[in-house]
Structures are given as C-alpha cells and as structure tokens.
Amino acid sequence: MSMRLDPWGHFAVEDYEKLLKEFGIQPIDQVLSQYSLEHIYFTRKVIFGHRDLDVWFNKFLHGEKTAVLTGFMPSGYPHLGTAMVYEELKYFQQKGVFVKIVIADAEAYAVRRENRNEVIQRGLDFVAHAIAWGINPDKAEFYFQTEMPSSYYRLIQMFSRKVTQAEIEAIYGDLAPAKIIAALTQAADILHLQLDEFGGYKYVIVPVGVDQDPHLRLTRDLADRFKHELGFERPASLYHKLMRGLDGNKMSKSRPEYAIHLNESLEIAEKKVINALTGGRITAEEQKRRGGEPWKCTIFELYTYHLIRDDKRLEEIYYECTTGKILCGQCKRNASELLKQLLKNHQDSLKEVFESRLIEKLVKKPLF
Ligand code: SF4
Known part of the structure; x- marks a missing residue:
C-alpha cells in the first residue's frame, strides 16, 4: 500500500x-x-x-x-x-x-x-x-x-x-x-x-x-x-x-506526557526520562549477556539529537550499550543529568529574554 x-x-x-x-x-x-x-x-x-x-x-x-x-x-x-x-x-x-x-x-x-x-x-x-x-x-x-x-x-x-x-x-x-x-x-x-x-x-x-x-x-x-x-x-x-x-511514538505537543517540554520542571523531566522506553532487555542478566538495542531506545535518541555533541562519546555509549557494559538504569540517570543541565541553561536564557521585554518589540501581536 x-x-x-x-x-x-x-x-x-x-x-x-x-x-x-x-x-x-x-x-x-x-x-x-x-x-x-x-x-x-x-x-x-x-x-x-x-x-x-x-x-x-x-x-x-x-x-x-x-x-x-x-x-x-x-x-x-x-x-x-x-x-x-x-x-x-x-x-x-x-x-x-x-x-x-x-x-x-x-x-x-x-x-x-x-x-x-x-x-x-x-x-x-x-x-x-x-x-x-x-x-x-x-x-x-x-x-x-x-x-x-x-x-x-x-x-x-x-x-x-x-x-x-x-x-x-x-x-x-x-x-x-x-x-x-x-x-x-x-x-x-x-x-x-x-x-x-x-x-x-x-x-x-x-x-x-x-x-x-x-x-x-x-x-x-x-x-x-x-x-x-x-x-x-x-x-x-x-x-x-x-x-x-x-513511549516510542512521535513526540507531539498534543501528547505532553511523553514529550520533554522546554519549560519542563527539572523534576518532571527526570521522572519522564526514568520512565522512558529503552532498548534494554527484560532482565539485567540478559542485558549483560546480549547487550541493549540502542537503535530502538528513546534515551539513545535523546543523546543523539540533543545531549551529546561529541561523536566519540556517542560511539562509546553505543558500544557500552551493545556490549552490556552499562545497564539502562545507570544510562537513564546519566541522560537525566545532561538533560536537566540543558533545560536549566535554556530556562535561564528564557528568563532573560522575558525580562528584556524584547518580544514585544520584535513581533507585531494580533489585536484579536
Ligand atoms: S543502556 Fe542506555 S542506550 Fe542502551 S538501551 Fe539502555 S537506556 Fe538505551
């Protein structure tokens, strides 16, 4: 079709x-x-x-x-x-x-x-x-x-x-x-x-x-x-x-529970990451033996799209995942720390933008 x-x-x-x-x-x-x-x-x-x-x-x-x-x-x-x-x-x-x-x-x-x-x-x-x-x-x-x-x-x-x-x-x-x-x-x-x-x-x-x-x-x-x-x-x-x-479906504004919003509180963002769908195996033992599947993992996607700029470090995470050297719990905690830093930096900048009242000068707001 x-x-x-x-x-x-x-x-x-x-x-x-x-x-x-x-x-x-x-x-x-x-x-x-x-x-x-x-x-x-x-x-x-x-x-x-x-x-x-x-x-x-x-x-x-x-x-x-x-x-x-x-x-x-x-x-x-x-x-x-x-x-x-x-x-x-x-x-x-x-x-x-x-x-x-x-x-x-x-x-x-x-x-x-x-x-x-x-x-x-x-x-x-x-x-x-x-x-x-x-x-x-x-x-x-x-x-x-x-x-x-x-x-x-x-x-x-x-x-x-x-x-x-x-x-x-x-x-x-x-x-x-x-x-x-x-x-x-x-x-x-x-x-x-x-x-x-x-x-x-x-x-x-x-x-x-x-x-x-x-x-x-x-x-x-x-x-x-x-x-x-x-x-x-x-x-x-x-x-x-x-x-x-x-949850593995498209990130959408209309499904807020599965998206990370740029104004998200850091605590909520952390909870969302901890509950995210990964490419991990059913048991820790199996993951250590067979490795995870980062190509299915929403956390690895976060690393790729936003959290890791250094290609070498990204390759290392991929390697650690596929060889079972890291388990999803630790990997999510690492991602959560990076994400909270990213959000905090962004939210600090956003506060400055709002305080500067720049937007009112930049954009003509519709009357109705
Ligand atoms: S170890 Fe990390 S990258 Fe690998 S499946 Fe688990 S959360 Fe995803």
Missing part, C-alpha cells in the same frame, strides 16, 4: 529509506560529500533527506539572496522536537543566512480550533524560546500569519486558482476546507519572501520534520505555476527524522 504523510497527524516513521523512495526525496549522503555541512544533524543523518539543497547551497555560495524559513503552529508548548528546528535555524543563521519564522496562528485557530488568545500568547512563547535557544533576533524576523498585509493574502487567492481538488487529494487525501486553506497559507508563507516587498529572497530553504513534506510538494508545484507571473523559484527543503516521544 502506498504511504501518505499527514502534516497534522501524530505518527512515528518506521522506515526512512522507504519514505525517500516513495516520495522522491533526495538522500542527504551525496550532498554531504560535496559540501561542508558540519552540524551533527547532518553528520549523524538526523537530517536524512532534502529537495534541492545542492541548488540552494550553490546559490548561497555565489552570494545570491538566500533565506531559511520555517513555521510553528502554537497549539501546544515547545518541546525537544521543536528545538530541533530551532537548532537548524541557528545553524543556518550562523552561516550568514537570513532567518524568517512564521507563527501559524491562523492555522491553529482554523484547524486545531484553539482559543485565539491562548494561540497568540503561545505564539509569543515560541518566539521567546527560539531566541533563548540561540537564534539572534537582530538577524531574524518573526510574524503572525494574521498580521500579514493584503499582498500576502492575495497570494493565497491566486494559488487557489491554479490548484485542483484532484491534486489536493493526491497529496493530502480528503481534506476539510480549513486544512485546504491552511495548506495554501503555508504556500504563501514559503513563497512570499520572493516578492520584492518582502525582501526578494529568491532562494529559500525550509527545514522541517518529514511529516511536513506534503506542504513542500504543493508549494513547489505552485512555484512552477507562478514562475512567469510572479517570477517564483522552487523552494528547497530539508527533512529531519521525527523525534519520538518517550
């Missing part, structure tokens, strides 16, 4: 290779050998696929106007999966790329049916966390969808003229009107930067979890259809693996 990705769903991907083939996503390997992409998400293949990263990178190296853009739907609180996107934005920003961040408040209102005031407040929190994670606000812009001018909304109308029901169904399946409008709004988010009014950034890259690929496929098709009328170029995209929750 053919696969379908649901950008609004909650699922964990079992087979990333299959996904690459099914959707024509380019594997990251070839680009890695061509360009110097030194972040651990590239070298560890956490970012496993892309569309036209090589085209985008060449434009960047030749001094063309490039930007990196992504969005957050403020329908929950930022967690370690959200922080992966912050991390990627920070990486590109440090290379000198302009960063733009969308707060998808229109989508949260229409699709998730969230309370409007809560959506706005959480949107501001997402921005604060992005800055606390290390995104330089002087080289980034943040916006709420509902605060955009009419030329942005005009794009949504124009896109609706050149997209068919059959195409929407082929990409997304059967969609309610709110989701169709949300998809076209996302296309406007990704493509509006190319208009002169918004900076004329012709080469935009979008780092996202792979579940968001349907939006990229639709947007790239729309870019082709508006190439002559509006001079659009196809956006490039980068796909990272979906960070799993501590």
